[in-house]
Amino acid sequence: MVTQTPADGLDRAANDAPDGVVERQRPGIAQRAAGLAERAWRPVALLLGIFALWWLVTAAEWIEPYLVPSPGDTIGAITDNPEYFWEHTWTTGYETLLGFVIAAAIGVFAAVVMVYSSTIEKTLYPLLLFAQVIPKIAIAPLFVVWLGFGLGPKIVVAVLMAFFPVVISMVTGLKSIDPEMLQLSATMGAKPAQTFWKIRFPASLPHLFSGLKVAATMAVTGAVVGEFVGADAGLGFVILQANGNLDTPVLFAGLLVMSLLGVLLFVVVEWAEHLLLPWQASRRTDSVTTTM
Missing domain, CATH: 1.10.3720.10 (MetI-like)
Known part of the structure; x- marks a missing residue:
């Protein structure tokens, strides 16, 4: 009698999958949060940079306060x-x-x-x-x-x-x-x-x-x-x-x-x-x- 291990079952499932398609697990909450952070950090960094530049220009008084x-x-x-x-x-x-x-x-x-x-x-x-x-x-x-x-x-x-x-x-x-x-x-x-x-x-x-x-x-x-x-x-x-x-x-x-x-x-x-x-x-x- 031949027993099939879970690993053998996974290998067979992978072999039975159509060519060019790889099955993967559905992302969890942590992975979704990481993906959201990956997409959001660039615009957030840009906004922070704009505010930092704004603060620098006004703090250095390069522009009059009544203008900016x-x-x-x-x-x-x-x-x-x-x-x-x-x-x-x-x-x-x-x-x-x-x-x-x-x-x-x-x-x-x-x-x-x-x-x-x-x-x-x-x-x-x-x-x-x-x-x-x-x-x-x-x-x-x-x-x-x-x-x-x-x-x-x-x-x-x-x-x-x-x-x-x-x-x-x-x-x-x-x-x-x-x-x-x-x-x-x-x-x-x-x-x-x-x-x-x-x-x-x-x-x-x-x-x-x-x-x-x-x-x-x-x-x-x-x-x-x-x-x-x-x-x-x-x-x-x-x-x-x-x-x-x-x-x-x-x-x-x-x-x-x-x-x-x-x-x-x-x-x-x-x-x-x-x-x-x-x-x-x-x-x-x-x-x-x-x-x-």
């Missing part, structure tokens, strides 16, 4: 009056989030309509390009005249800024489907709605999330641009008021909080992508096999 405040003065402007910044950040964040959601919904709908109707695509696509090249700061005053000084103009500008990357990415994703997959689904009797939800839409999600990440940062810019034109609250109002008073620490603090808001929304979208698309090529670090 020190990092300490900038952070102090926030910590000295946190309620003030929290209130205005909340206003801009609400406008940004609402504009981003509306832009995503309208952009996905417009992309689907354009893909399924060549007539609408040929009619709508040039108009989208024309609307995109118009500076939003130039037409923002019109929205104030039409919609008043409330949330309406800020949300509209945020939607206009975030809409274009969503619709373009979604159109690209819906059109990137292998025609053989569509022919196969038609041969098997799938209805157009089934083909869309089972094949087209899932395959377009990587492109859609790429557009959403761009739109996340553009929505913040759009909300602040709308606040520049006419507002009594929001980070745009803070920046304008600080600029008028030559209060550069508050001005830099507003810019810093605005940037952090955009980064936060970007990270949320990327986290949603990681959660919903574990099979995406850019997320295959957790796969069980790898091709040699």
